[in-house]
Amino acid sequence: MDSKIRIGIIGSGGIAAAHARAYKEMPDVEIVAVADIIPGKADEFIQKLGLDQAAGFDDHNALLQLELDGVSVCTPNVAHHRTSIDALRAGKHVLVEKPLAVTLEQGVEMVQTAKQTGKMLTVGFQPRYDPNMKTVKDIVQTQLGDVYYIQTGGGRRRGMPQGTFINKELAGAGALADIGCYSLDLALNALDYPKPLTVSAFASNHFGTNPKYHPQADAFQVEDFGVALVRLEGDRVLNFKISWAMHMDSLGPTLFLGKDAGLKLTPAGKGPWSGVWDGGIGTIGLFHDINGQHVDTSIPVQSHSLNIFYEKVRDFVVAIKEDRPAPIPAEQILINQAIIDGILRSADLGREVDVNVPNV
Ligand SMILES: NC(=O)c1ccc[n+]([C@@H]2O[C@H](COP(=O)([O-])OP(=O)(O)OC[C@H]3O[C@@H](n4cnc5c(N)ncnc54)[C@H](O)[C@@H]3O)[C@@H](O)[C@H]2O)c1
Incomplete structure (x- = not known):
C-alpha cells in the first residue's frame, strides 16, 4: 500500500x-x-x-x-x-x-x-508493548511448569478519577474496568487467555461515596475496590484485587505459582497513583529449587525508550x-470483559456465579 x-x-x-x-x-x-x-x-x-x-x-x-x-x-x-x-x-x-x-x-x-x-x-x-511484558510471558510459558495460582491486580492508595469514569451508565464499572483490565491482561495474556469458569467477588465504594475522599461523592456510582477468586479452565485459580483508593500502600505483588517455579512481579510506579500495571514493571523475581536448594533469581528489567x-x-x-x-484481538479482551462482568454480578448477588464466554 x-x-x-x-x-x-x-x-x-x-x-x-x-x-x-x-x-x-x-x-x-x-x-x-x-x-x-x-x-x-x-x-x-x-x-x-x-x-x-x-x-x-x-x-x-x-x-x-x-x-x-x-x-x-x-x-x-x-x-x-x-x-x-x-x-x-x-x-x-x-x-x-x-x-x-x-x-x-x-x-x-x-x-x-x-x-x-x-x-x-x-x-x-x-x-503489552513494554518489552518486559514479553519477558514475563516467556518465563511463564517456559520456566514455571503448569501454573496453578495467579495473584494480580494492584492498588492506588489515592487515585480516584472523576466525570464519566464514576458514572455507572457511561463507564460500566469503576476501578475494575479502568485499571483492573490491565492487570487481568498481564496475567491472562501470559497464559494465552485461559477461559474463566466461575467468579466469587466482593466490591465496595467506601471512598468514592465519602465527601471526605471524593469531590463528586454524590455522583459516585461505581466500585473503587474489588476482589475476586476466579476459577480458570485447566485447574487454575486467579486471585484478583484492585483499588482506586485504600488505607494501604499496596495490594501486593503479582505472583504466578507453577509446579516447577514461581514468578513475582512488582510494578514500577511510585506515589499515590502507582501500584497498577499501566506504569511498567519494577522487578521480576524467579523462585525455584535446583537440586533441593532454593534459588531466587532477579531477572533484569530492561530499561527502554519506547513510547x-x-x-x-x-x-x-x-x-x-x-x-x-x-x-x-477483541476476542481475548472479551474474556477480560467477561471476568469484570462476572465480578460485578457476583458482588451484587453476594455469591459465586458462573462465567460463560460465548463462542463468537
Ligand atoms: N489507554 C489509555 O491509557 C487510556 C487512558 C485514559 C482513557 N482511556 C480510555 O479512553 C476513553 C476516553 O477517555 P477520555 O479520558 O479521553 O474521555 P473524555 O471524556 O476526555 O473524552 C471523550 C470524548 O468523547 C466524546 N463523545 C462522547 N460520546 C461520543 C459519541 N457517541 N461520538 C463521538 N464523540 C463522543 C465526548 O464529548 C468527549 O469529548 C475511555 O474509554 C477511557 O477508558 C484510555
Missing part, C-alpha cells in the same frame, strides 16, 4: 489527543477527520492539535461516510459499542480504547460484527498496511 493510511478519530477528549499525536508522528498516516458528539468540539480539537487538513463532525456516522482505512474510538466507554459497530459496518478497521465495552453483551456484538465484516477490531492495551502508547497506535497502522489480524 503506497498511499497514506487514512484515519478518523471518534471522540476528541483527553486520550484522543494521545492518538492524534501518535498518528502525527507517522509520515505514512493522514488524520482525515475527527468527530465529537459535542458540537464544535471536534473543530476545536483539530485546531488545537494542528490537524489542518482534517474535517470536523458532530456525528460519527458523517465521519464514517468518508473513505477511511481505520478509526480510533476514543469516546467514553458507553459509546465504544455503537461507534465501533458502525465503523466496522462502514468497512473501517477499529482501534477501540479500553475497556472494550460497558457490558459483556455489547462486547460480544462488537466481536461478532468484526467477524461478519472481516474488519479488524483491536483494543488499546499499551502495556508504548505510540507503539500500540503504530501497530494498528502496520496491521492495516500488512493486512495482519488485530494486534490485541
Whole structure:
C-alpha cells in the first residue's frame, strides 16, 4: 500500500489527543477527520492539535461516510459499542480504547460484527508493548511448569478519577474496568487467555461515596475496590484485587505459582497513583529449587525508550498496511470483559456465579 493510511478519530477528549499525536508522528498516516458528539468540539480539537487538513463532525456516522482505512474510538466507554459497530459496518478497521465495552453483551456484538465484516477490531492495551511484558510471558510459558495460582491486580492508595469514569451508565464499572483490565491482561495474556469458569467477588465504594475522599461523592456510582477468586479452565485459580483508593500502600505483588517455579512481579510506579500495571514493571523475581536448594533469581528489567502508547497506535497502522489480524484481538479482551462482568454480578448477588464466554 503506497498511499497514506487514512484515519478518523471518534471522540476528541483527553486520550484522543494521545492518538492524534501518535498518528502525527507517522509520515505514512493522514488524520482525515475527527468527530465529537459535542458540537464544535471536534473543530476545536483539530485546531488545537494542528490537524489542518482534517474535517470536523458532530456525528460519527458523517465521519464514517468518508473513505477511511481505520478509526480510533476514543469516546467514553458507553459509546465504544455503537461507534465501533458502525465503523466496522462502514468497512473501517477499529482501534477501540479500553475497556472494550460497558457490558459483556455489547462486547460480544462488537466481536461478532468484526467477524461478519472481516474488519479488524483491536483494543488499546499499551502495556503489552513494554518489552518486559514479553519477558514475563516467556518465563511463564517456559520456566514455571503448569501454573496453578495467579495473584494480580494492584492498588492506588489515592487515585480516584472523576466525570464519566464514576458514572455507572457511561463507564460500566469503576476501578475494575479502568485499571483492573490491565492487570487481568498481564496475567491472562501470559497464559494465552485461559477461559474463566466461575467468579466469587466482593466490591465496595467506601471512598468514592465519602465527601471526605471524593469531590463528586454524590455522583459516585461505581466500585473503587474489588476482589475476586476466579476459577480458570485447566485447574487454575486467579486471585484478583484492585483499588482506586485504600488505607494501604499496596495490594501486593503479582505472583504466578507453577509446579516447577514461581514468578513475582512488582510494578514500577511510585506515589499515590502507582501500584497498577499501566506504569511498567519494577522487578521480576524467579523462585525455584535446583537440586533441593532454593534459588531466587532477579531477572533484569530492561530499561527502554519506547513510547508504548505510540507503539500500540503504530501497530494498528502496520496491521492495516500488512493486512495482519488485530494486534490485541477483541476476542481475548472479551474474556477480560467477561471476568469484570462476572465480578460485578457476583458482588451484587453476594455469591459465586458462573462465567460463560460465548463462542463468537
Ligand atoms: N489507554 C489509555 O491509557 C487510556 C487512558 C485514559 C482513557 N482511556 C480510555 O479512553 C476513553 C476516553 O477517555 P477520555 O479520558 O479521553 O474521555 P473524555 O471524556 O476526555 O473524552 C471523550 C470524548 O468523547 C466524546 N463523545 C462522547 N460520546 C461520543 C459519541 N457517541 N461520538 C463521538 N464523540 C463522543 C465526548 O464529548 C468527549 O469529548 C475511555 O474509554 C477511557 O477508558 C484510555
